[in-house]
Amino acid sequence: MTLTLQAVGYRYAGADQPSLLEIDLELRDGEVVGVAGASEAGKTTLCLVASGLAPRTVGGRIRGTILLDGENVDAWPMHRLSGRIAMGFQNPSTQLSQVTGTVFEEVAFGPMNFGLPHDDVVARTWQALHTLRIDDLAERNPQRLSGGQQQLVAMAGLLALRPSHLVLDEPTAQLDPAGTRLVADAIAALAADGASILVAEQKTDLLAEVAIRMVVLAEGRVVLQGPAADVLDDARLIELGVSAPSAVRLRRAAEAAGIDPERLRD
Ligand SMILES: Nc1ncnc2c1ncn2[C@@H]1O[C@H](COP(=O)(O)OP(=O)(O)OP(=O)(O)O)[C@@H](O)[C@H]1O
Ligand SMILES: [Mg+2]
DSSP, X not given: OEEEEEEEEEEOTTOSSOSEEEEEEEEETTOEEEEEESXXXXXXXXXXXXXXXXXXXXXXXXXXEEEEXXXXXXXXXXXXXXXXXXXXXXXXXXXXXXXXXXXXXHHHHHHHHTTOOHHHHHHHHHHXXXXXXXXXXXXXXXXXXXXXXXXXXXXXXXHHHOOSEEEEESTXXXXXXXXXXXXXXXXXXXXXXXXXXXXXXXXXXXXXXXXSEEEEEETTEEEXXXXXXXXXXXXXXXXXXXXXXXXXXXXXXXXXXXXXXXXXXX
């Protein structure tokens, strides 16, 4: 069960330049692949293309091939794709359905639309709320939450879908370290259950924790890729507008000061 992008390019409607060029990417079962890059590098665009929303609902023109579990998805309508791939948006308020009155209904909305039995919907919803420690928000109005709370609610809605492929665009942008940790744990647990997950993030601490492989984008192209540990320790990262994770920065600072980094561990 794999999501594969082969030589994929994409141009928004009315744009004179493509926003993605020659993207090759493979996302296998149980794998978390990270996407980093400066602002406007193309992270969101790659998420939209990988989830099938571009061009289906966004418009624009796509080139190359996208395969889902070996099958070319070119002709698949969005409703068929959305049963297989879920996407979390950069701005959580975009994710919220705008039609529900409580957080519980909001998180239940997706599984309900898939026509799951009532008891399953309820069980999945409580479980997703619990995983992100937002059980106590269940009766709140999703429109009247902080950005960070909305981001957790949006993430819970995705967890409740139990997708086999998940695309997340900056899932922790509005979260503090505690919220980020909950999302990291949820991503890891979903992957351990066999989901393949693409995560675009500026916060490389999150990627250092969850990603097994990574690509770094610049001007719509992959300019760096490989095992996450190698990419996150690559000296070129800074020129590409991406800051190294704190563990890497700490180690470098220690080295520069002549301190054996191993001794920092105690
Ligand atoms: N709807 C659109 N129409 C035309 N061009 C767009 C559209 N959305 C994005 N772009 C362009 O595509 C390029 C990539 O943008 P994208 O939003 O994918 O970057 P990003 O890496 O997600 O940036 P950020 O870190 O700011 O979220 C940019 O040059 C941007 O101006
Ligand atoms: Mg973006």
